[in-house]
Amino acid sequence: MDSELVIGDWSILRRDRDTLCGGVLLAARTPLALRRRREYETDSGEDLWASFTWQDSIVPPDAYHLPLEAEVSYESARCSNIMDPSNINPARDWNFNKCNHEQLYSLLSETSWDSVLLATNVPEAISAFYQIIYDIFNNCMPKKHRSKSVTKRYSVWFTPEITKDIKRKVTLHGIWKRSKHHDDYKNFSDLRNSLKHRVATAYQIYTKRVENKIRINPREFWRQISRLRSKGGFEPSVSYCGDSYTGAAAAEVFAKFLPACF
Known part of the structure; x- marks a missing residue:
């Protein structure tokens, strides 16, 4: 009361x-x-x-x-509205896995760098250098095709088993809401309680692994940050x-x- x-x-x-x-x-x-x-x-x-x-x-x-x-x-x-990934410029989103390396090497060796060498200041030289590189990339490799569909995103520390059981929990909750049977509620409740414990454990393991990677291999840590940002969001x-x-x-x-x- x-x-x-x-x-x-x-x-x-x-x-x-x-x-x-x-x-x-x-x-x-x-x-x-x-x-x-x-x-x-x-x-x-x-x-x-x-x-x-x-x-x-x-x-x-x-x-x-x-x-x-x-x-x-x-x-x-x-x-x-779906937000594009914050660290990706669509005009420079090249797919390096499909790069034509022979053409890339050929263009790099044949390109004239006069615009860089004749620049009157450092910013102008840098701009000219990157313009040449970007033009070569455009000729040697295609852009990536990123899906615009809305997809369910789970926390990075979720294991495949946790993700699978989260979807199963939604199904069990729907079954209980329709039936109102005690057994259906118990199935839903038991899985929910199990998930709470497993998610907390997975998060602790994930944070410890990330902390260790920062000390041992910081590059891998920043790669993970980049992967998370490239997924986009709201x-x-x-x-x-x-x-x-x-x-x-x-x-x-x-x-x-x-x-x-x-």
Whole structure:
């Protein structure tokens, strides 16, 4: 009962499961005021969304301490725009595995480098050098074809068995929701509890392996970072003075705005 949970100036939000036990609870103390956001909650029954307002200011606002307002918009993956990989320029996304090496060697040996040698400054020479290299690459190898379809991405520390059981858990949850039988719920619950333990263990093993690789082979660590970035994803945007910014531009705008608050 809510009366058993409410203590003094604490406010409680709860979302109970359809079973006899379990659920999600969120507690906040004054001056935080909670408001439940049911429009963001999923059908799984395992999440509870809320927004909050701070009734009293931490520091009274003045001309030198303006309030910092942050606005976050929520979109599902289906209606979000897919973000291209942040570290890949499509114009230079060559497939080196399909390179014509004989043609590459021939062009490198026959190319005139006068534009580099006759440059009047270092930036001009560098620009001319890369322009020659990129033109040769365009003649020797095709570009990569990257899929634009939305695919489910799992954490890098998930093993194939964990990924398989996560999909199986979704199936078992659907079976239980339709049947409401105790045995079906037990199958779902047992697998869920097992996954929680296995995911935590896999994460510990992964972090230890990454830490060891940083010391032993840092190049492999940065290769993994590059692989993760090349998968793309969904990138939030920041609005400032009526314009929208993403990626590095969003960070620069935030850095420009933040000093005005102090």
